Structure formats: structure tokens, C-alpha cells
Amino acid sequence: MGKFFVRGLFLTLFYLTICTAFSQTLDYYLPQNVSFNPNIPTPASVIGHEVGEWHVTHDKLVYYMKELARSSDRVTIEEIGKTHEGRPQLLLTITHPSNHAGIDKIRSDHVWLTYPNEADKFDIKKMPVVTYMGFSIHGNEPSGSNASMLVAYYLAAAQGSEIEQMLRNSVVLLDPSFNPDGLNRFATWANMHKSKKINPDPADREYSEAWPGGRTNHYWFDLNRDWLPVQQPESKNRIAKYHLWKPNVLTDHHEMGTNSTFFFQPGVPERTHPLTPELNQELTAKISEFHAAALDSLGSLYFTEEGYDDFYYGKGSTFPDINGGIGILFEQASSRGHAQESANGILRFPFTIKNQFNTALSTWKASVAMREELLAYQRDFYKQVLKDADNDNTKAYVFKAEKDPVRAYHLAEILNAQEVDFYRPSRNIKMGEETYTSENSYIIPLKQRNYKLVKAMFEQRTTFKDSLFYDISGWTYPMAFNLEYHEMSSRDYSRNQLGEKIDKLSFPEGKVLGGQSAYAYLFEWHGYYAPRAANRLLEKGVRIKVATSQFTGPGEKLFDRGTILVPVEGQRLSESDLFYEMQRIAREDGLDVHAMKSGLTDGVALGSNSFVALEKPEVALVVEAGSSYDAGEVWHLLDTRMNMLVTKLPADRVGSSAIDRYNTIILTGGLNLSEGELQNLRSWVSKGGTLVGMGSAVTWMARNKLTNLKTVEVEYPKTDKVPYDKIDNYSRSLYIPGGVYMSELELSHPMTFGYYRKMLPTFKRGTILIEPSESLYANAGRYTEEPLVSGWISQANLEALKGTSTIRVSALGRGRVVSLVDNPNFRAFWYGTNKLMMNAIFFGRIVDGYAAR
Known part of the structure; x- marks a missing residue:
């Protein structure tokens, strides 16, 4: 009894000691051998609590950074844009006051180093190094953003001749929060569950965020995958500033599992993208010695050269590697709240912040110490790319979207954001069966300073040193957009094929051909924004129909399946108001609208039963189940691009009568329904609803007898030669990490309306494989017999993938019930397959029962 009492008393005192130590003063973080300017405000004096005592909310973070800039002549601050939720994105420029006086010239001279023909005019011995420090792109990895206040304070307030000299030799660009919306969401969660007596029990609600969590931005996108495709405003604003400065070093401060320690790059050597120079990794390793020394001084455990890689250029720590800089990933074990038990003892939030603060400083010290080396590397990187371009068999890329210039335009937008030089062809270019014209095409010469960036975006790569990837292994952009494109060799290409250089893009507006009509209008479904146009009309109560057969109109114009018919007679809108809507559709949706004077056409007449009436989609997207990424991509597509109402329906309401108001329900994962709730969903479909499932929802629907689909079981080679410590790597190698695979469409099927080429590049990740139907009409899409286009896949998975279904519709x-085996909306830049999702919503219910098997 006494022993238990003593043990209990000891544990009580231990926890009291731990809990009272959770709040730390500034002295806990800052080096003791440095004095600080008393006129510079400390974080606590502005935000009202010590760093690490509470999770800083974004408004307080902004307030502190603005006060710091107001108080220090070392700091200037600018708002570089706003997030989806209207929060400001800040960028601090921190350097010596004498540098601020000439900051525009410093920036301009620095960027000139990236122009090979101009770089030698500048003396790198006299130039400051530029370090970009970015924090917490994942909002629920908050130690970075909380540490950013300490970093900014240190750089603004630290005194001494050494500090002054380092400031003269450097410019620090500090982004305190890469993801303001996600950071604020998580800070609210952690703070609202904080107890006065901190409870480190991992089972406490503080450490289990509600779906979708704070990792992502407003639309549930992982912003750390968006550096290359730049589809989100946070990324667009940041990338614009990145290219305006072209920093030498960029830090990307993250968190990982609670039971880990601390990681810094370089990553696994064999998993570095081949386009990244070897010297890049050598410099990264040299910088890492500074991190090791900083963490050694704290007694913090760490690891490097394992677990993480430098392959996908859409990540913050890898994006600089293709732009002449050095990207550095930091991963701190996460307390996921204020304190949590871990394999390494109680992990306190202040401790995680301290590690991030010290490695930010070690990066700065390394950058200054290696200043000339880093500047020389940047200069020589861009000189070398011109030589690499000369040695490349490919000299240019040319691309178009023959029947949908909008998709080509949106790829051009990305090129523009990434400062790639591209042009209109000066004359027609014939490549194979395609003719590229100055009106509908773009051409990218490879001999330019962004040669490597273009290669990274356009190449098809199927050979790799390693079979493991932290992220996707293939992402060929013209295929993601389903464009007609060709590589041009020296036999095909010459500089005089370059016409007008594109500096300012214009949205490709359509025309109303034939003027105002008293009979009907037609527009084809090929256009990316055709669904937006159709929904615009349906919302206004306009009756529209879709053509299920081809027909020929005036001037021998062939109208494809999926063409939308808008009769003039009997509409709610007057003839003139309807004409106005057609003009708006042409202008805003980039579609050619054809005014018809008669219903008599070759093939089927406009009054034929081949035209099927469409009803306005009433869409519910099921949330709080399945992948929040996939759900966010659907929400983003419908809300921001197609301007459609979509209800985010909590999963626990799917089994209730709440679903009766919708005609379309979208699932991105399996649900946990009782038999009664499942029967309610089944009844809803039977009465005429359209259920759309993607990814893991496809197998869930099959298991629950909503479809008759059967999965393919892959036969993996047996092995007993894998060392015990490599078992995890072996199991990961059985997974398809994400790449481009070719599928073939049945172009007469409603699910493929709007496509005009049978071959459709499709993004696939994971090992959900569906057997094709024996019914000819049920296979709207199938992978080809040679599906691999770009990316890595094991031989067993490749063999199993051949001929499997990509799209199935069941009655x-x-x-x-529409089954989309693979995600058609991947990361918002997979424009080429977005139409599959839109077709499921608009045309899923009109698929003939005979074909829906």
C-alpha cells in the first residue's frame, strides 16, 4: 500500500513538474551570448502570451509581424496577396538598413545572375545571399509558424558586430505562414481543447483533429504539392515573389509523427530527381552540417538521408532545385497540440518550436558562410542549362487543344506563372497527323534559362534509380491537360518558327455564330467550361437538351455527341434575354455558340428523340468520410470553376431522408452505414438518383452490392530475401505511387461526351483495379494493353492494370451508379479528366439501362 502511495505521489509530482514547464519564457529559445535591442517588441508584448504557451492564431501572427516592421529599420513588410478566406499573406524582407536603401537594385542584380548572357557582368563577391524562410505550409504543423516570430525577432533585435556583418551579406525573405487558413483552423482546435493542467495523453481530444483537419487550405488542398502547378491563390502569390527574387536557399518547415525526432535534408540520395545537379545535393549536405551542429548544441535527436526524397518538383523543398537554388526540408516530430507522450518522452510544443527556430538560424548562418559558393552555383546553374539544351535531342515542345482552346490556355497560364518563355508559331507546323497553327497553338523552345523547369513539366519518364517515392512519380503536364502535343527535334524545329512571344495571356473567348436566333442555339460539349454554361442556363430555368447522336448542320458543320440544344420557343427568358445569355456563354465560357434558323439537319433533326432533356444537377458531396483531398478537389472544381452549388453533406446524414432533395450524390470514400441506412441509399438510387463514387468509394459500393464490379487481385512475386529492416520499403514498392497511364474511351458513351480523341491520359495512384465488363457498352473507359506513359509501376501491377476499367456505369x-476508378480531379491541374466528373453529374442518369451493366 505504501509503495503504491509513494509511486502515485511521484507520478503526480512528475506530471505537475512537466505541466508547469510547458510555458517557457523567451530565454528558453534565444541564445544567451547575444544581446537584444530593447526597443524591438518581443512576441509576448504584442500577442499577449509567451511563444508556445498557446498556438498563435493567424491574426496575432500578422499583428506581431506588422509591429516588428514598424519598430525595426531592418524589416519591411508587404502583403503579397490573400487566401481563399481573405487572410493576408505576408512577406518580410529583413536585411541591414544600408541594404534596404538600395533593395530594388540588390534584387534586380541578383535576378540577373539567372540570365546566362548577363550574369558575368556582376561581381558575386559584393552581392548578398538571398534566403527565403517559409513556415507551416501544413496548417496543423504549427511549430514552424510559431517559430517564425522568434526568427523575425532575432533578426530584427539581435545586436553585435557579427550580426551586423551577416545582415549586410544577406537578404532574408520571411513568410511566417505559407497556409494562413489552415494554420488558423488548427490553432483554434488546439487552443479550444487546451486544459489549464496540460494533459499529454495521446487519447485526449486535443490531439485528434476533426475531419478534414488543419493540414490543408480552405478547399482542403495540400499546398505543399502546388509549387509547380500553382492552382491555389496562396501558391500563385508566393511563386510570383519567388521568381521576383530567385532565392539561393529556401527553407520549408514541417512536422511529422509524434514518435519521430527531427529530419533535415538531404534526403535518400537515390531518390533525387535526375534533373537536379549533383552539386545541389553536395551543397545541401554541406548546409546540413550547420543544422547538425545547432541540434547537437541542444541535445536534440535528428536524422538525415533517409525517409524523405527530392523527386517531385511540386514540393517546397524540391521546387528550388529546378530553379538554381537549394531547397531544405525540415521535419519536426509534432506535439499535435501543447504536449504529448511519445517514444522519446513528453514532447512539448515549446521544444518543437525551439528546434525549428535553431535550424532556421543555422540555415541563415550557412547561407552567409557559403554566400559566394551559393551565388556561384546559381550563376553556373543557368549557364549550364543552355549547354544542356544544346545537347538535348528535343529542341522544343508544341501543343494545342484543337476543339477546346481553354485547356491549352490554362496550361499556358502555368507556364506564364513559372516565367517560362513560350510563343505562338510563326507559321503552321505539321507534326504527324496534327497541324499546329498560330491561332490555336503554343510553342516552347528548350534553349532558355528555364530549360530544366520545362523538361520537368513536359518529359515522359519511366526509368528510375529507385522504386520508392515520397510523392508521385509522373506528372507530364500536356497529358494532364489532355492536349495534342509533340516533341520537336532539330529536324523539326528552327528558331524562325517562333512567332509572337506571349507575355500577356488573353482568355480565348468564343463567338455567337449567326447572330440572334428565333429558333435554337447549339454549343458543343468539347469546351472545358461547357458544363458551366449548361448549369448557368438550367439555373435560369432554361430548358436544354443533349444530343446523343452526331448530326451535320449548316456549312457542313459536324456536331458531336454531347452538343447542347437550347430551343428559343417556350422558354422563361425572352428571345433577346436568351441571346444575351448566349453572348455571355461565348464570352465567359470560351464556347462558340451556333444560332440555328431551322431544325432540319443532316442525320438527326433537332426535334429528334436523340436529344435528351437535362435536369439541373442538385449535388451533395459527402464529407467527413473518405479522402478530404479528393472531396476538396470536387468542391473546388464545382464551386470555383463551374460555378455550381454543391452541398457538403456530413456522412452521418446519408442514411436519412436528407438526401431526398438531391439528384446526385458524390462519394470520395467508403461510409459506415447500418443496413437500414444502406437500404435508404439504395432506395434513393433506385428512384432515379445518380450516385458517383471515386477511388476507394468504388470498392465500397461493390462490397455493398450497389454495383456488380469485381476487383482484380494482383499476383505479386513471392520473396523471402527482404531484410527485416527493409520490409516496409518492400511493401511500399507494391503500391502504384502515382503517374500517367493511357486509357481508351468509347466515344459514343454519354460518360465520354466532349472527348474527341479515343486515347485519354489518366492519372492513377493506388492499387484499385476493376475487371472490365463483358458487356461491350458498359466499358466507357479502359486502360490500354500498353498503359504506362510516365511514372514508376511494378511489373506485377503493370500486367494487372492492362485492360482494366477506368469508368463504369451500373443500373x-x-x-x-457511376464508378470512377481513378481521381479525375487530381490536385486541380488534371484538367484533361475533369470532364469525366462533370459528365457523371450531367449525363450519368441518361445512360441507357442496357449499357449500365
Whole structure:
């Protein structure tokens, strides 16, 4: 009894000691051998609590950074844009006051180093190094953003001749929060569950965020995958500033599992992208010695050259590697709140912040110490790319979207954001069966300073040193956009094929051909924004129909399946108001609208039953189940691009009568429904609803007898030669990490309306494989017999993938169940397959029952 009492008393005192130590003063973080300017405000004096005592909310973070800039002549601050939720994105420029006086010239001279023909005019011995420090791109990895206040304070307030000299030799660009919306969401969660007596029990609600969590931005996108595709405003604003400065070093401060320690790059050597120079990794390793020394002085455990890689250029720590800089990933074990038990003892939030603060400083010290080396590397990187371009068999890329210039335009937008030089062709270019014209095409010469960036975006790569990837292994952009494109060799290409250089893009507006009509209008479904146009009309109560057969109109114009018919007679809108809507559709949706004077056409007449009436989609997107990434991509597509209402329906309401108001329900994962709730969903479909499932929802629907789909079981080679410590790597190698695979469409099927080429590059990740149907009409899409285009896949998975279904529609009573095996909306830049999702919403319910097997 006494022993238990003593043990209990000891544990009580231990926890009291731990809990009272959770709050730390500034002295805990800052080096003791440095004095600080008393006129510079400390974080606590502005935000009202010590760093690490509470999770800083974004408004307080902004307030502190603005006060710091107001108080220090070392700091200037600018708002570089706003997030989806209207929060400001800040960028601090921190350097010596004498540098601020000539900061525009410093920036301009620095960027000139990236122009090979101009770089030698500048003396790098006299130039400061530029270090970009970025924090917490994942909002629920908050130690970075909380540490940013300490970093900014240190750089603004630290005194001494050594500090002054380092400031003269450097410019620090500090972004305190890469993801303001996610950071604020997580800070609110952690703070609202904080107890006065901190509880480090991992089971406490503080450490289990509600779906979708704070990792992502407003639309649930992982912003650390968006550096290359730049689809989110946070990324667009940041990348614009990145290119304006072209920093030598960029830090990307993250968190990882609670039971880990601390990681800094370089990553696994064999998993570095081949386009990244070897010297880049050598410099990264040299910088890492500074991190090791900093963490050694704290007694902090760490690891390097394992677990993480430098392959996908859409990540913050890898993006600089293709732009003449050095990207550095930091991963701190996460307390996921204020303190949590871990394999390494109680992990306190202040401790995680301290590690991030010290490695930010070690990066700065390394950058200054290696200043000339880093500047020389940047200069020589861009000189070398011109030589690499000369040695490349490919000299240019040319691309178009023959029947949908909008998709080509949106790829051109990305090129523009990444400062790639591209042009209109000066004359027609014939490549194979395609003719590229100055009106509909773009051409990118490879001999330019962004040669490597272009290669990274356009190449098809299927050979790799390693079979493991932290992220995706293939992302060929013209295929993601489903464009017609060609590589041009020296036989095909000459500089005089370059016409007008594109500096300012214009959205490709359509025309209303034939003027105002008293009979009908037609527009084809090829256009990316055709669904937006159709929904615009349906929302205004306009009756529209879709053509299920081809027909020929005036001037021998062939109208494809999926063409939208808008009769003039009997509409709610007057003839003139309807004409106004057609003009708006042409202008805003980039579609050519054809005014018809008669319903008599070759093939089927406009009054034929081949034209099927469409109803306005009433869409529910099921949330709080399945992948929040996939759900966010659907939400983003419908809300921001197609301007469609979509209800984010909590999963626990799917089994209730709440679903009766919708005609379309979208699932991005499996649900946990009782038999009664499942029957309610089944009944809803049977009465005429359209259930759309993607990814893991496809197998869930099959298991629960909503479809009759069967999965393919892959036969992996047996092995007993894998060392015990490599078992995890072996199991990961059985997974398809994400790449481009070719599928073939049945172009007469409603699910493929709007596509005009049978071959459709499709993004695939994971090992969900579906057997093709024996019914000819049920296979709207199948992978080809040689599907691999770009990326890594094991031989066993490749063999199993061949001929499997990509799209299936099943009948259930009067309703339809659409199975999209792979994500058609991947990371918002997979424009080429977005139409599959839109077709499921608009046309899923009109698929003939005979074909829906």
C-alpha cells in the first residue's frame, strides 16, 4: 500500500513538474551570448502570451509581424496577396538598413545572375545571399509558424558586430505562414481543447483533429504539392515573389509523427530527381552540417538521408532545385497540440518550436558562410542549362487543344506563372497527323534559362534509380491537360518558327455564330467550361437538351455527341434575354455558340428523340468520410470553376431522408452505414438518383452490392530475401505511387461526351483495379494493353492494370451508379479528366439501362 502511495505521489509530482514547464519564457529559445535591442517588441508584448504557451492564431501572427516592421529599420513588410478566406499573406524582407536603401537594385542584380548572357557582368563577391524562410505550409504543423516570430525577432533585435556583418551579406525573405487558413483552423482546435493542467495523453481530444483537419487550405488542398502547378491563390502569390527574387536557399518547415525526432535534408540520395545537379545535393549536405551542429548544441535527436526524397518538383523543398537554388526540408516530430507522450518522452510544443527556430538560424548562418559558393552555383546553374539544351535531342515542345482552346490556355497560364518563355508559331507546323497553327497553338523552345523547369513539366519518364517515392512519380503536364502535343527535334524545329512571344495571356473567348436566333442555339460539349454554361442556363430555368447522336448542320458543320440544344420557343427568358445569355456563354465560357434558323439537319433533326432533356444537377458531396483531398478537389472544381452549388453533406446524414432533395450524390470514400441506412441509399438510387463514387468509394459500393464490379487481385512475386529492416520499403514498392497511364474511351458513351480523341491520359495512384465488363457498352473507359506513359509501376501491377476499367456505369432501378476508378480531379491541374466528373453529374442518369451493366 505504501509503495503504491509513494509511486502515485511521484507520478503526480512528475506530471505537475512537466505541466508547469510547458510555458517557457523567451530565454528558453534565444541564445544567451547575444544581446537584444530593447526597443524591438518581443512576441509576448504584442500577442499577449509567451511563444508556445498557446498556438498563435493567424491574426496575432500578422499583428506581431506588422509591429516588428514598424519598430525595426531592418524589416519591411508587404502583403503579397490573400487566401481563399481573405487572410493576408505576408512577406518580410529583413536585411541591414544600408541594404534596404538600395533593395530594388540588390534584387534586380541578383535576378540577373539567372540570365546566362548577363550574369558575368556582376561581381558575386559584393552581392548578398538571398534566403527565403517559409513556415507551416501544413496548417496543423504549427511549430514552424510559431517559430517564425522568434526568427523575425532575432533578426530584427539581435545586436553585435557579427550580426551586423551577416545582415549586410544577406537578404532574408520571411513568410511566417505559407497556409494562413489552415494554420488558423488548427490553432483554434488546439487552443479550444487546451486544459489549464496540460494533459499529454495521446487519447485526449486535443490531439485528434476533426475531419478534414488543419493540414490543408480552405478547399482542403495540400499546398505543399502546388509549387509547380500553382492552382491555389496562396501558391500563385508566393511563386510570383519567388521568381521576383530567385532565392539561393529556401527553407520549408514541417512536422511529422509524434514518435519521430527531427529530419533535415538531404534526403535518400537515390531518390533525387535526375534533373537536379549533383552539386545541389553536395551543397545541401554541406548546409546540413550547420543544422547538425545547432541540434547537437541542444541535445536534440535528428536524422538525415533517409525517409524523405527530392523527386517531385511540386514540393517546397524540391521546387528550388529546378530553379538554381537549394531547397531544405525540415521535419519536426509534432506535439499535435501543447504536449504529448511519445517514444522519446513528453514532447512539448515549446521544444518543437525551439528546434525549428535553431535550424532556421543555422540555415541563415550557412547561407552567409557559403554566400559566394551559393551565388556561384546559381550563376553556373543557368549557364549550364543552355549547354544542356544544346545537347538535348528535343529542341522544343508544341501543343494545342484543337476543339477546346481553354485547356491549352490554362496550361499556358502555368507556364506564364513559372516565367517560362513560350510563343505562338510563326507559321503552321505539321507534326504527324496534327497541324499546329498560330491561332490555336503554343510553342516552347528548350534553349532558355528555364530549360530544366520545362523538361520537368513536359518529359515522359519511366526509368528510375529507385522504386520508392515520397510523392508521385509522373506528372507530364500536356497529358494532364489532355492536349495534342509533340516533341520537336532539330529536324523539326528552327528558331524562325517562333512567332509572337506571349507575355500577356488573353482568355480565348468564343463567338455567337449567326447572330440572334428565333429558333435554337447549339454549343458543343468539347469546351472545358461547357458544363458551366449548361448549369448557368438550367439555373435560369432554361430548358436544354443533349444530343446523343452526331448530326451535320449548316456549312457542313459536324456536331458531336454531347452538343447542347437550347430551343428559343417556350422558354422563361425572352428571345433577346436568351441571346444575351448566349453572348455571355461565348464570352465567359470560351464556347462558340451556333444560332440555328431551322431544325432540319443532316442525320438527326433537332426535334429528334436523340436529344435528351437535362435536369439541373442538385449535388451533395459527402464529407467527413473518405479522402478530404479528393472531396476538396470536387468542391473546388464545382464551386470555383463551374460555378455550381454543391452541398457538403456530413456522412452521418446519408442514411436519412436528407438526401431526398438531391439528384446526385458524390462519394470520395467508403461510409459506415447500418443496413437500414444502406437500404435508404439504395432506395434513393433506385428512384432515379445518380450516385458517383471515386477511388476507394468504388470498392465500397461493390462490397455493398450497389454495383456488380469485381476487383482484380494482383499476383505479386513471392520473396523471402527482404531484410527485416527493409520490409516496409518492400511493401511500399507494391503500391502504384502515382503517374500517367493511357486509357481508351468509347466515344459514343454519354460518360465520354466532349472527348474527341479515343486515347485519354489518366492519372492513377493506388492499387484499385476493376475487371472490365463483358458487356461491350458498359466499358466507357479502359486502360490500354500498353498503359504506362510516365511514372514508376511494378511489373506485377503493370500486367494487372492492362485492360482494366477506368469508368463504369451500373443500373440500380431507375437510377445509376457511376464508378470512377481513378481521381479525375487530381490536385486541380488534371484538367484533361475533369470532364469525366462533370459528365457523371450531367449525363450519368441518361445512360441507357442496357449499357449500365
